Amino acid sequence: GQNIDQPTEMTATEGAIVQINCTYQTSGFNGLFWYQQHAGEAPTFLSYNVLDGLEEKGRFSSFLSRSKGYSYLLLKELQMKDSASYLCAVKDSNYQLIWGAGTKLIIKP
């Protein structure tokens, strides 16, 4: 079967750095996405990785290792508004998105 694993919840301090991990086992791979979802709102796109390595976009970076079936989202200089759930998703061989359950990130002052 297809599976995406992420930690359920993480806590970090304002101004710090946090890394959210995602491991996947899917039938085929056509890219990995990270989305942010604030409570009661829709998911919004953060990043896309299809090749191994690090993609940097402002305070957020995303890393992919296809051989290990592993990705992480790195958030720097954390702000209170970063409190949200972060969803990892993989496009499988049929180009359908398979979603992890999400990681709820709690930022403390």
Next chain:
Amino acid sequence: IAGITQAPTSQILAAGRRMTLRCTQDMRHNAMYWYRQDLGLGLRLIHYSNTAGTTGKGEVPDGYSVSRANTDDFPLTLASAVPSQTSVYFCASSDSPGQGNTEAFFGQGTRLTVV
């Protein structure tokens, strides 16, 4: 502002009733999707449509039906609602479904409670 609009935003429905959740996009995207989101579970695909006139079943299609008469609209129908269909429903769209790097855009969600 371009995007996806869902209606209603929330609904309480009696078990056994029929209900249609509406979804409209104005981005001219080819593909549209219906997901349900339940606590502790990832988004699960109910049905999808890669282009107007075609639909396909996702991971959890039972009890739901869809139609795609045109590019913009993708309604989801619950023929006879059951309490296990209590969930938050998200409609999404993307361009070029056969490409890897096309992101999905989501509507604001419909919170449905079946009692």
